[in-house]
Amino acid sequence: MTTPLRGLLTTDPVVATSGVALFADALRDQAVPVLDAGWHPPPPGTEGDLAIVMADPRRVSANAAALARMTAAEALLVDVLPASQALGLERGTFLHAGPPIEWERASGPLRGALVGAVLLEGLADTPEEAERRLAAGAFDLEPCHHRGAVGPMAGVVSPSMWVYAVRDDVHGNTSWCSLNEGLGKVLRYGAYGPEVIDRLRWMGAVLGPILRQAVRSTGPVDIRAIIAQMLQMGDEGHNRNRAGSLMLLRELLPGMITADAPASDVAEAVRFSGANEHFFLNLGMPACKLATRAAEGIPGSTVVTTMARNGTDFGIRVSGTGEQWFTGPANTPQGLFLGDYGPEDANPDIGDSAITETAGIGGFAMAAAPAIVRFVGGDVPFALAATRRMYEVTVGEHPLYQVPVLGFRGTPVGIDVALVVRTGDLPQINTGMAGRVAGTGQVGAGLVTPPAECFTAALTALARAAGS
Amino acid sequence: MSVHVELRRGAYHDSVSLLQVSRAVAGAPGVEAAQVAMATELNVDVLRGMGFAVPEEAGPNDLLVALRAADDDGLAAGLAAVEDALAALSATASSTGADDEVPPATLGSAVRRSGAGLALVSVPGAHAVTETYDAIAAGASVMLFSDNVSVADEVALKDAAAAADVLVMGPDCGTALVGGVALGFADVVRPGPVGIVAASGTGAQQAMCLLDAAGVGVSHCLGVGGRDLSAAVGGRSTRQALRALAVDDATDWVLVVSKPPDPDVLAAMEREVEALGLRAHWAILGAGRPDLTAAVEQALAAEGVAVPDWPAVLVATDAPPRPADAPTTTTTGSLRGLFCGGTLAEEAVLVAGAVLGPVSSNLGHDPEHALGRGLRAAGHAVIDFGADELTRGRAHPMIDPTLRMERIAAEAADPTCGVLLLDLVLGHGAHPDPGPELAEAVRAARATARAAGRELPVVVSLCGTDADPQDRRRTEATLAEAGASVFLSNAAAARHAAGILGGAR
Secondary structure: OOOHHHHOOOOOOOEEEEOOHHHHHHHHHOOOOEEEOOOOOOOOOOHHHHHHHHHOOOHHHHHHHHHHHHHHOOOEEEEEEEHHHHOOOOOOEEEEOOOOOOHHHOOHHHHHHHHHHHHHOOOOOOHHHHHHHHHOOOOEEEEHHHHOEEOOOOOOEOOOOEEEEEEEOOOOEEEEEEOOOOOOOOHHHOOOOHHHHHHHHHHHHHHHHHHHHHHHHHOOEEHHHHHHHHHHHOOOOOOOOHHHHHHHHHHHHHHHHOOOOOHHHHHHHHHHHHOOOOOOHHHHHHHHHHHHHHOOOOOOOOEEEEEEEEOOEEEEEEHHHOOOOEEEEOOOOEEEEOOOOOHHHEOOOEEHHHHHHHOOOHHHHHHHOHHHHHHHOOOHHHHHHHHHHHHHHEEEEEEEEEEHHHOOEEEEEEEEHHHHHHHOOOOOEEEEEEEOOOOOOEEEEEEEOOOOHHHHHHHHHHHHHHHO | OEEEEEEEOOOOOOHHHHHHHHHHHHOOOOEEEEEEEEOOHHHHHHHHHOOOOOOOOOOOOOEEEEEEEOOHHHHHHHHHHHHHHHHHHOOHHHHHOHHHHOOOOOHHHHHHHHOOOEEEEOOOHHHHHHHHHHHHHOOOEEEEOOOOOOHHHHHHHHHHHHHOOOOEEOOOOOEEEEOOEEEEOEOOOOEEEEEEEEEOHHHHHHHHHHHHHOOOOEEEEEEOOOOOOOOOOOOHHHHHHHHHHHOOOOOOEEEEEEOOOOHHHHHHHHHHHHHHOOOEEEEEOOOOOOOHHHHHHHHHHHOOOOOOOOOEEOOOOOOOOOOOOOOOOOOOOEEEEEEOOHHHHHHHHHHHHHHHOOOEEOOOOOHHHEOOOOOOOOOOEEEEOOOHHHHOOOOOOOOOOHHHHHHHHHHHOOOOEEEEEEEEEOOEOOOOOOHHHHHHHHHHHHHHHHHOOOOOOEEEEEEOOOOOOOOHHHHHHHHHHOOEEEEOOHHHHHHHHHHHOOOOO
16 A cells, blocks of 8 residues: 555655745754745736636646757758748748748848848848838738748748758658758858858859758758767757757768769859858757747647747747747847847847757757857856856756766756746846847847746746637 | 576676676575576576577677576575576675765655665744755655645645655654654653654644653654635645554554644544554643643543643742632733744743633734734733744744743833733753853843832743753752742643733623
């Protein structure tokens, strides 16, 4: 016979406390091991919704299912192809990062990237004309996430851009992401000058086809395996991708150099890819998207499945509430600036790359990447504490993505809306900073958190869903 | 011969770690050969060389677990060793204590990190439900001190707890003693054979202190919340507590303490006790039922324990108690009971009411004799200063006696106050040394009355033990010195106070 009440009456009591310190002290006076939760009240007005959501009998098992699916999702790079084919993207439709937005409210970098994409597609001859047509509503704008894709920074994808296709055969999903343009003046940071457009044309004409040959000849590349290893090599998979980029290049290189293309093109493709320390980011992101996508749509689950920004709004989506976006004004990152740029030059948070944090890497794996503090600010203890704090707002630990310095503990994964609201600890995001003015490009990198109202709004919707 | 070959997709560990795993597994009893390795070309060759059939689809990012054992038991032992060794690879964090650098942010986290079997929730009522669900989900029983939890929430919480095989003690549970540890407001009593199930905080404290004075110790005191034996809650926690105590080696017999229960629920609990084969005694407050002291005396007698004279100090200046059948009283004025303990107040109403007739109170059972918002009545009255409406935004009067102190002074100046009946509850969680302060108030009250030409008798129901941090005996002496009569038995105190008024009907 098992001991009733889990052995409550037969084991020496260890007590966790929440509330009045006096009672914890009274227990310590009796030499009882006590751990106090340091309770502080959640934002006013949330207590009713919290109680409803916590009482939802589906919550615990739904979140366990979300965690299981999120960590079981595979990510195999299977192809490289134009977005028109991959996503069925039609001429005149443009995908962008973050939650839905219209031109009037779009930030500088998103506007710049859209202008560049319109020029690339030949839908306007000058930036001014592109802007006019965009402002006139001549084109359709749609979030990448609505097509299962992700885009870094402005995240603008147009039909002729090439994308990676990444498969999760466990759940039968595919995700897509554009090819990384490198650093400096690039479309994803809102630059649209001639060199930007020329580079994009070269990527479509030369780089994409060579990468496609490489992927098709070497076979699927296991992106999850690279993420697992890069975390043990000092990357966190969002703002530091050095080891991951090298490992990816190692996988693709044999197929690239044997590709059917002029030697000079092959050489330039290899040089371009090898010189780009964020080469891997555009594969880590769709891998993370596949993980979070597998966890979507579980009734009762309070796990976040999307965090994304369009430079104006920050939006989240939650497993238990499906497609609905919960948005708030995007914060501006705090961090370090390139060259002469300063805080006044930075645009508010932008990009789908917070999908990495949503899937348990990036800022959540900061302890694995102490060197990142030289890039985004903070110090090494901060990096360690950032990951440790995120265990407090997530439902589990990733079995594959591990942090050596924490004793190979799995990264915190599965952001729980209820935990975020209860603790007030917002998800830690590492990010690049785009210039506020269209065409500027990257001005720095830093740390940012979502606006808290995304989570309180999601909580209200979850409570409504639980109550019905 | 039993063989097991398993491919774990994408489970990456470094080779040195896996060497340690392979060695640990190979050393498990009954295992003949074992290899746990990433399925690199080299490792696949090695495994095939060892005679294992490696699946064709194995790739370098997959973990291969290959075992050969003499029989199925050996294989099971080997597989268990694999799980242990792999778990140990990522478990070093906890052994280094590295996790301690960020404090837990939630109760669930605190439960999981400390391995706590019990969580104590004392957050404001509006947040208590959230905290309690969190603790239940983390696998801990909960002492829910918070009040202002709805009956519907209480029922749902208790059902969730039962499904998880944990206990919700509460809401509004002030007292518990689990495995010798006092939680909330609890007296220090000797360990012993009595398991207490209490739908009443101060009622449980009274029972424990009486048992302790009789030389009988307590194994556990499981609070269940004052509403547990109501029709709506249906004895959910009481049932769980009884079942746990029935198989507890430290518990010989059980005392169930409750505020007035629903009769059907009480009957169901009596049947439960019978079905469990438990020796149980009942200390159930209610009209026509024995008071708590009498109930404890009956239980002691039934268990063959001599009933002692309960500690009491009678002050000589008090008017002598009159026989209950005395026709009229010469003492003018009414009984004013000012209590911190809800059950003690309730018992005082019942005991004094039987002698004096109707007693108004703020206990909420008897609308005909309810005290209004001002808590004033011309006749006999008992006030529970621990009631919800008097603790909103304030600490419990056992910790913060301010409101009651003010009322003591007011009663002293009120010519209709004929006798003052007070309780004082000692133990963990209560005021660290409340005796001197209350003694001072008693002294001042008597002086105020005397200055107005009145003699104001003061009777204190002092609930505590000599082992309590505040020391019952010392506190008793301090109060007696100030001119109060002091009783361990709350019923005796109430009866004495009523007697002073001559039992006027």
